[in-house]
Amino acid sequence: xxxxxxxxxxxxxxxxxxxxxxxxxxxxxxxxxxxxxxxxxxxxxxxxxxxxxxxxxxxxxxxxxxxxxxxxxxxxxxxxx
Amino acid sequence: xxxxxxxxxxxxxxxxxxxxxxxxxxxxxxxxxxxxxxxxxxxxxxxxxxxxxxxxxxxxxxxxxxxxxxxxxxxxxxxxx
Numbered sequence: 489x490x491x492x493x494x495x496x497x498x499x500x501x502x503x504x505x506x507x508x509x510x511x512x513x514x515x516x517x518x519x520x521x522x523x524x525x526x527x528x529x530x531x532x533x534x535x536x537x538x539x540x541x542x543x544x545x546x547x548x549x550x551x552x553x554x555x556x557x558x559x560x561x562x563x564x565x566x567x568x569x
Numbered sequence: 570x571x572x573x574x575x576x577x578x579x580x581x582x583x584x585x586x587x588x589x590x591x592x593x594x595x596x597x598x599x600x601x602x603x604x605x606x607x608x609x610x611x612x613x614x615x616x617x618x619x620x621x622x623x624x625x626x627x628x629x630x631x632x633x634x635x636x637x638x639x640x641x642x643x644x645x646x647x648x649x650x
Contacts, residue, residue: 524616531612535605
């Protein structure tokens with residue numbers, strides 16, 4: 489069976505996010521008010537062939553830990569759809 | 570009131586995603602089987618000060634349309650938490 493596993497990788501809260509700061513400046517210049525904070529990360533959608541949802545999630549977790557996220561600077565979140 | 574608006578920006582389904590292909594190769598090399606497809610995009614979390622959830626979502630949509638997503642190559646999805 490095929491599952492869609494979504495991995496969201498974001499910079500840690502305590503770290504500066506210069507890309508996010510730049511986007512916040514851009515939004516202000518466009519006249520979009522009310523934006524207080526911007527943080528930019530990655531979103532990875534995996535299509536995984538597994539027999540159960542749990543197995544798919546486990547493969548996704550392993551992919552995030554071993555390749556997709558850098559635990560020194562990023563947190564990740566794995567969800568199965 | 571403060572809302573967290575999440576904008577997910579992904580490459581269009583019909584376009585090649587070379588970054589995703591590279592990650593798929595990397596996962597195979599790590600011995601992670603069962604991964605059939607990988608697509609990589611951006612995830613942007615905005616903290617927006619607005620009076621209603623609808624207003625926050627509207628600001629998020631405008632940010633995506635005007636600055637964050639390129640409609641020629643990407644689709645976006647805005648959700649409010």
